[in-house]
Every structure is written in C-alpha cells, then in structure tokens.
C-alpha cells in the first residue's frame with residue numbers, strides 16, 4: 017500500500033482546506049492510503065533547536081514525510097502568499113540539508129481552497145516553487161484553485177463530497193499526483209539534489 021501524506025495549511029476548526037483534505041484522503045485510488053499530520057503542532061523555526069535539540073513533533077513531521085510516497089497540500093492563501101504555518105512547516109522539513117532533507121525527491125501536489133471568487137493562485141505558485149527549491153517535485157499540470165470553496169461541498173449519502181465541477185478538478189489533481197508517484201517523477205529532483213550536494217564537497 018502506498019502512502020500519501022495529506023496536509024492542511026489551516027489550523028481553524030471549520031477550515032475549508034481541512035475539509036478538502038478530508039475529501040482527498042477518502043478518495044484516493046486503490047492501492048493508496050492517506051496519512052495525516054497536524055502542522056499546528058510544529059513550533060516556530062529556530063536553528064538552535066536542530067540536532068540533539070530537535071522538538072519531537074518536528075521529528076514526527078519529518079518521519080511522516082520520509083515514510084510517504086507523495087504529499088498533498090491543501091492550504092489557504094493569506095495576503096497573497098502561503099500562511100506562515102505552511103512556510104514554517106516547509107522550513108523545518110528543509111533541514112538538515114545534508115545529505116538530503118525530507119522533501120528531496122518527494123512528489124507533491126497542492127490545491128488552494130479559498131472563499132474568494134478570484135484569488136488563491138499566488139499561494140499555489142508559492143508552495144510549488146518552495147517545494148521545488150527544497151529538492152521536491154511539484155506537479156505543475158494542472159494548477160487548481162478551489163475558489164468560492166464554501167459553496168463547493170455537498171453531502172453524498174452521508175459522506176462529504178464536492179459538486180461535479182470541483183470534484184472533477186480535484187480528482188484530476190489526485191490522479192496527477194498518483195501518476196507522478198507511479199512514474200517515479202521525483203527521481204530527477206533527487207538526482208539534481210545529489211549533484212548539488214556533490215558539487216559542494
């Protein structure tokens with residue numbers, strides 16, 4: 017069974033992104049299971065806390081990344097960027113750099129759920145760029161923002177689902193991440209990272 021770590025970038029109880037993460041986690045294809053981690057448990061980044069002083073929840077987060085075959089982020093956009101909690105989680109995951117961090121070679125897809133009818137694309141570009149900068153592999157086709165997200169959820173026989181247009185888009189995003197995992201798309205990112213590390217010796 018392959019694992020996809022499904023993460024929400026919102027800490028609030030009624031978060032639309034956490035609801036979307038729930039939809040994704042329960043709609044993975046056969047052969048895949050979802051894992052999760054609450055990024056609200058991670059303290060603010062401080063390099064004095066690396067090494068022997070690593071906070072347990074940071075190590076748990078890194079372990080969750082290391083044991084996942086891929087990652088699916090859902091996140092709000094805050095002030096035209098990713099929320100601080102998401103940046104903080106990525107900063108912790110990006111260390112230690114050598115020989116590789118927990119993001120290197122890891123396929124990732126992301127969707128921004130927003131109440132806005134127009135925004136979200138800037139945070140999506142942010143998170144994919146950051147992930148690639150850390151040595152990960154971001155799925156770039158097909159960029160998806162779930163706008164007016166508060167109008168998209170529907171009840172389907174007692175289970176939370178999405179209206180047909182949103183469902184088609186989100187299911188495509190899930191499928192694209194699964195394709196990236198199956199095709200080992202992160203291999204090039206891993207090779208590039210190893211070349212970078214070798215060049216620093």
Ligand SMILES: Cc1cc2nc3c(=O)[nH]c(=O)nc-3n(C[C@H](O)[C@H](O)[C@H](O)COP(=O)(O)O)c2cc1C
Pocket residue numbers: 026027028030031032033034091092093094095096097129130131132134135136
């Ligand atoms: C501090 C703050 C800044 C925000 N800035 C944006 C923004 O730049 N773009 C956007 O689409 N929505 C913005 N929003 C609205 C969020 O998209 C909306 O609150 C969304 O529901 C948050 O996601 P959640 O439901 O998962 O918590 C902002 C909300 C907050 C609290």
